[in-house]
Amino acid sequence: MTAQATPLLRIDNLSIPLPAGLDRAFAVDNISFDLNAGEILCIVGESGSGKSLTANAIMGLLPDYLTPTNGEILFRGKNLLAMREPELETERGRTMAMVFQEPLSALNPLMKVGDQIAEVLQVHGEKSADARNRRVLDLLEFVGLPDPANLRGAYPFRLSGGQRQRVMIAMALALEPALLIADEPTTALDVTTQAQILELIRKIQQAKGMGVMFVTHDFGVVADIADRVVVMERGLIVEQGPADAVLNRPQHPYTRRLIAAVPHRDAADAKAEVDGEMLLEVKGLRKVYSSGGGLFSKPRIVKAVNDISFTLRRGETLGVVGESGSGKSTLGRCLLKLTEIDGGEILFRGSDLVPLSASAFRPLRRHIQMVFQDPFASLNPRQTVGRILTDGPVANGVPYAEAEAKARELLDLVGLEVSAFDRYPQEFSGGQRQRVGIARALALEPELLVADESVSALDVSVQAQVLDLLQDLQNKLNIAIIFITHDLRIAAQICDRIAVMYRGEIVEYGPPEQVFDAPRHAYTQALIAAIPGSHWNPRLAVL
Amino acid sequence: MTFFKRYAQNYGALIGLAILVIVAVVALTAPLLFPVSPWQSVGDPLLSPSENPAFPFGTDMLGRDIAAGLAYGARVSLLIGIVSTAVAVVIGVSIGALAGFYGGRIDDILMRFTEFFQTIPAFAMAIVLVAIFNPNIVSITLAIAVVSWPPVARLVRGEFLSLRSREFVQAAVVIGQSGPRIMFTQILPNAISPIIVTASLMVATAILTESSLSFLGLGDRNMMSWGFMIGAARTMLREAWWMSFFPGVAILLTVLAINLIGEGLNDAMNPHLRGRKG
C-alpha cells in the first residue's frame, strides 16, 4: 500500500447518465477514486449501485445507450474516455484486463480454451504460433490448472466453474497487464472455489505487482483481500478508505447498515434445545438421476440424494448446507414430492408420504409449503398478488371471501401494505416479492416450511430483513423450517441444527456450534475454512 | 396503456396496422362498396386501369371489375388467414401444452406425431389435402390449419417445458393446484405473447398459402380471392398486366402489414428485447 505520485488509475468526477424514464438520472454520479499499482481496491455495493458499470466504463465496454458525460478516466495519466476505439483496443487485454462474474457465459462455447487465451497474444502482435502455444501452457500452469497440455484443447463446458474462472484469469494475465479489473469474479462460484480464486488473485497481484480493482457485494470477500475499499450506493461513493478503517470503523450510515447485515454466527447466542412434538422423520431417502446411455454406452448415474435420514420437530429449524451439486435442493424437492423418489420413507406426522400418488398427496400439500429462491421467477407475473395468495386456499376448498380476508391479513403479517393485494409482482422489489412468496406459503397454514435458498438472490441488507421475518414468523406460528442454503454463515445464524451435504450424503449433522467449532468431516472443515472474512467480526464493527 | 405506447414506438408496426385496418374495412364493407357480385360482367372485357374511370383497376377478360374482386378477395384472404390460424393455434397449443407439461412418453408420442407433419413439406401436404377433399373454403382452411400447427406445437411445448420448471409453477404444485388448472391459469397466460406473435405471422403465411393454392387452381371456385385472380390472370400476364398486378400488390401489402404488426407485437410484448433492436 505504497502511495505513488501518479496513481495507476484515477477516476475523476465521472458521471454516466441513464436513459430517460428510469428511476434515477445517473448510473454513476460524479465519482472519483484512485487505484495505485500494486494494490487491491474493492468496490463494494449492492445491486444497482453502479459498481459494475464503473468497471465496464474503464474498459470502454459500456453498452451503446450509456455514454459518460462528465469526468475523466486517467489510466497511467492518459484519459481513456478521449481515446478512439482502435486505440482502446491496443490497450485492452495488453495493459488492462478484465475478469467477469459468470465464467461460463464469458467464454466462447465453441472455441477451445487454449485458443481463447492465445487470441489475446495474437491480437496484440504475437505472430509465432509456437510462442503463443508455449505462453498458453505457461499461463495455464501458472493459474494452477491441471494437465495444461490436455486442458488447452478442451471446450469451456468441459471445465468446472473454478477452472473456467482460472482460464479467464489466465487470459487476463496473458500480457501481464498493469491493471486487472475483476467484476464479481467469485460470486457465481462455490465457497471453497471462491477461496481458491481469491487466493490466486492475491498471489498474482503480489507476483506481478498489478493494480487490481475488485468489484464485489460481499463484505467477507472484502475483508479477505482488500487493501482499500470504495463503498457505492445508487451511483454515489458514500465512503472510501483503507480496508481496516472502512471495515472496522465505518462512518457512513449506509456502510454501517450493510456491515450490520452481514450474516455472522454469534458464538454467544447458542440456541435452546427445541422440544416440540416430532413432525417429520426422513429415513434412508434416495434419489438417483440417470442420463444418456444406450446400446453402446452406459448411462451416467448421479446419486443426488443418497440414503439420507433426519428428524424435525415443530418449531425447529434445520439448516441444510452444501455447495452446488451436493443434492441439497433435490432433497427439498423430494420432501415436497416435486420429483420422483427412488427409495426411503418420509414420515410426516407418522405416515409415509412416499407411496402416495400425486392426487392422494394433493390434499396433504397444504401442510408442507415452500419458499423459493428467486423472487422474480417464483411469482406468476400475470397474476395479482391477491390472486397469488388466494389461489392456494381456494384450491384447498376455502371459500374465496375467506381466502381474501386471510390474504390481506397475511400481507400485513409479512410487512407489506394491504393495498399490495391488487398489484402485480413486477411492481415490487426483490425483498418485497420474497415476502409475498412467504405469505403465499403461510396462506395454507403449513406445519412445515421448506425454504430453498430463499435469501440468496437478495442483497445483503434485504437478506437480513427476510431472515428476521422468517424467524419472527416461526416464533409466532411454531412451524418447522428446513432452510436450504449454500451459505454456512446464514445457516449458523438462524438454524437450530445443521446438516452439511456433500455428494448426496449428510456428512455432518449437529447444532451450529458443533459444526462450526468442531467439524468432524474433512469436507466440513474445508467449507468452514473457506468462509470469506472469517477473521473479521462485523458485529464488532458496528457495535 | 404502456403496451400501446411501446407498440406505437415502432413506425413499421403502425404502418402495418394502418394498412391492415384499411384492408379489413374494405373487406367488411365490400357489399356496400360493390353491390354487384364481383363475378358479374359489368363492363367491357380487358379495360386497362386508365381506360375507364368507372374501373380504376381495370376489368378482366369477362369484363368483371378488378376493384370489386380486390374488395371481395380481401374477405376471403382475411377469413381464411384468421380462421385457419385460429384452428392451427388451437391444435398446436393443445398438443404442445400436453407434450410440454406432461413430458416423458406423452411428449415423445406427441412430438413424433408432430414430426410426421413437419417432415412432409407443408405446401405439398396442403395441395394434397385440398385436392383430396375438393377445393372449397372449408377444406382450404382446414388444410392450411393442418399443415401449419406443428411450429405452434413446438413453440408451445418449448414454452411449457421451460415454464413448467419455473418456480411459480412449482409453487402452484406445492399449494395443491391440479395439473389442468396449472396449465391453464399459470402457464398458458405466460406463454401467450409468443403464441400471439407467432399466430400473427401465421396469418400472413396462411394468406400466402391460400393464394398459392388458388394459383395452382385449388381455390374455392365460388369465392373471389386474390390468389385466384392472379391464377386466372397468370396466362394473360403480358396482355393484361393489371389483372395480376393489383391482386399481387394486395397480397404483398397485406402480408407485409401483418408481418410488421407481428414484429411490433413482438417488440411490445417482449420489451427487454427492444434495446437490442435497431
Added chain:
Amino acid sequence: MVVIDRRSMLTGAAGLILAGTVGAVAQETPVKGGVLNMIAQPEPPILMVGLNTQGPTLYVGGQIYQSLLTYGTDLKPLPSLAKSWVVAEDGLTYTFTLQDNVKWHDGKPFSADDVVFTADKFLRESHPRWRLIATTYVESITSPAPNQVVFKLKKPFSAFLHAFELSSFPIIPKHLYDNGTDYRTNPANQTPIGTGPFKLKEWKRGSYIHLVRNEDYWKPGQPYLDELYFRIIPDSASRAVAFEKGTVDVLRGGDVEGFEVRRLVKLKDVENTTSGWENYAPLVFMEMNQRTMPFSDKNVRKAIMHAIDREFIVKNIFFGLGKVATGPFASTTLYYSSDVPAYPFDMAKAKKLLADAKVNPADYSIRLMPLPYGAAWDRMAEYIKQQIAQLGFKIAITGVDAGGWSQKMSDFDFDLSFNFTYQYGDPALGVARHYLSNNIIKGTPYGNNEHYINPKVDELFNLAAGAVSQDVAAKAYAEAQKIIVDDVALGWLYEMQNVTIYRNKVKNLVKTGIGLNQYMDEVWIAK
C-alpha cells in the same frame, strides 16, 4: 354443310386403289434433314397408343404407330398401312390389302397376323370404343393372305370404315404382345415399336420425348425429317414464350391460350391453319343432369339455353376460336342439319319460360362442375354460373381435378357440367353415344351421362347406323337432330376451332383430317 355422295364413295372405293395422298404434289421440292420441335401438352403418360388415346399420346405415338386408314380433310378414307380396301355391296364384308415391305422398328416384318391380333385380341380387350364395335357388329376377322385382312360383320354398320383411324385402331406388334402377358404391364410399353416413320430414341420424363428417323421406313426416301422433339412445358404462358423464342416450331391447338393465339399468328414468318381437326370436330356442350328437377323439365333446359350468350363465350372466353353450336352435330361433319330450333340469348324469354313452367328457381341449389382443362374452361364456368344465378337459381361451382371430374361424371354425381365430344367422322362413332338411352352406363364420362331418354331418337340413330344407303342415314339423322335440339338433350355451346400455328419453314405439316396426329413422313423444313 358438307355433302358427300355416299354411294359413289362406296362404289368408288370398291374398285379403286388410291395411290399417293392428298396434296402430295408439293409446291417445292422437299429437302431432307432437319429437326422439328413440338410440344407435348400435357406430358403423355405412355406412348403406346393402343393403351391410351389422350391427345398427346396420339400426337407423339402417331409418329411411331400407324393404323390401317387415315382420313382426308374431307373425311374420306385414305390409305395408311392398308394400301387398298374393298367393301362388299351388302356392307357386311370389308377386305383390306396391306402395304408391302413394312417392317416393325425392331426389324421384324409386319403382316396381316399383326392386324388380326390387334383387332381380335389386343384392342378388343383394351380399347373401349373398339370393344363396343367389335362386340356389336363384327362377326369374324381373318387373314386369307399375308397381306390381306377380312372383317365380316353381323349387320351393316355405316360408320365402319371410319373406325380405322389412329386413335381407334393403331396396329400393335403381335410378336411383342401375344405372349400371354398383361398388356398394361408389358415392358414393351416403355419401348414402343411401331411401323411409323419415326422411332423413339429417348424419353426424358418431364423434359422431352426425342424421336429419330426410321431408316427402314416403308415409303422409300421418307421421312424427310431427321429428328422430332416433343417438349414438355407445363405452363401455358411458357409454351407461348417457347414458340416466340423459336424453341418450338409448332403449336398444336390448345397448346396456348386463345388470346396468345391472336398474338402469335401475327408474328413474322408464322403461319396458321384451322384444318387438321375435321375427323374430330370437337363440340362443346353443357351436360344437364335430367334425373332430377330442375333439369328434368325440358322448359328449364330451354330457359338455360336462352340465358347463355354463347356468342359472348366464343368471343370473349375463347377469343373467337370457335363458332356457336346449333345442335349435336358439328357443322363440318357429315349429316349436319341446320334445320333445328334456335336458342338465341334472351334473358326475358328465359325467365318467362321458367315462369310458364311454374318453376321457382330459388327452390333449387345447383352444383356446376367445370371441366378442369384450363383457364378458359374456368372462365366459362364462372360466366355460366353468373348467368344462371341471374335467373334466380342458387348455384355454386364445385371445383374438381381431372380425376374428380371423371369420377363424378361417371357416377352421374353432378347437376351441371361441361364436356366435349370428338365426332370421329361419323355420328355413329362420336355423336350417338351421348344420346342413346342404352348408353346410360356408369363408368365413363363420355356416354349418355345426362340421362336423356327418347325412344324415337334411339330408333332413328339405330336406323341410320345400320343403313347401307347414305340417303336413309341422312334423313334419319336430320330428324334426330330436330328432336334432340328441341328436347335440349344437352346444352350445346360451341364448336371448337383448334388453330395450329407453325413457322412457315415447316412444310406439309397439316395434310389430313386427323391433322398433327398424322405421321409426318412428308413434313420437311425449308432451309
Added chain:
Amino acid sequence: MKTLDFLFQRLLKAILVVLGVVILNFMLIHMAPGDPASVLAGEAGAGDAKYIAQLRAQFGLDQPLYWQLWTYLQGVLTGDLGFSYRNQVPVMTLILERLPATLLLTGCAFVFSLVLGIALGVIAAYKRGSIADSLVMTSALVFYATPLFWIALMAVLVFSLHLDWLPPFDMESIGTGYTGWARAADIAHHLVLPTVTLGLFFTAVYTRLTRASMLEVMALDFVKTARAKGVPKAQVIRRHVLRNAILPVFTFASMQAGQLVGGAVLTETVFAWPGIGRLMFDALLQRDYPVLLGVFLVTAAVVVIVNLIADLMYRFVDPRIEAAN
C-alpha cells in the same frame, strides 16, 4: 460410443418418422373420393363397369385397405414403391428419373438462400441502424411477403422476355448434344431463374434469422470478453459471433429443407423443371396414388437424411451437444 448411440437412436427415429409419414399419407390419400381406376377408364374414352372392375383388380384396389397398406409396406422394404397406373412404369423408376433435377434445384436454392441470407443478415447486424441495415431488412420483409409464384412470373417477364438474358424454362437446351462442361454451363444457365425464385423467400427468412441471431449473440458475455481482450470488432464478429449465431440458422434451415420441396411444386411448374415437385402435382391431379405416395416417401426420406446430417454436423461443430445427450 456416444456418437454411435446417437447415430443409432437418430436412425431409428428417422425410420420411424418415414414410416409414420408413409402410413399417414397412405390413409389420407385413400380417403380421397377419386378412384384411379375410373379416372383411367374415363380417359380411355369409355369404360363399362366390367372394365373398371378389371382395372381395380389389376391395381389391387379391390383389396381391403389394411391389406393394401401391408402389401405396400412390404414393397417399400424391398425398395419397390409400386407401379404407376398411368405411366406404366415402376414408381421408383419415375422418381429416380426426376429426383436429380429436384435435388439440383432445391440444393442450389438452399445454398443460394443460406449463403446470401447469412451474408445479408451479418451485414445488417454488423451495421445495425445504418441505411444498409434498413435496406436489407426492408427488402427481406418484402420478399418474405411476396408470393413465390408471383416472383417467378415477374422474373420470367423481366429477365427472359424483356431482357432475354436467361432461359425462362427447361433444365437444359434440348437437342444441342452438349456434353461435359458445356452441358454443365448450359444447365447452370437454366438454373439461375428457378434457383433465385425459389431461393428468395428463404433468403429473406435466413436474413432475418441471421440478423436476430447475430444481435442475440452480440449481447452475450463472451463477446464482451473478446472485446476486453482487445480483439477488433470485425474479428469479434468473425471469430466469436458468427459461428455461434449461425448454428441456430443452420438448424432452422435443415428443418426447412422439406419446405423447399413444397416451393419446388410451384417453381417447377412455372419453369418447366422436370423434378418431383411437378411429378407430385401431376400425380395428384391424375390420382396416381403410388406415385404420390412414393414422392412423399422419398421427400420425407430426403428431409430426414438432411436433418440427420445437420444433427451430425451440429455435433461436430458444437462440442456441447454430445455432452448434453
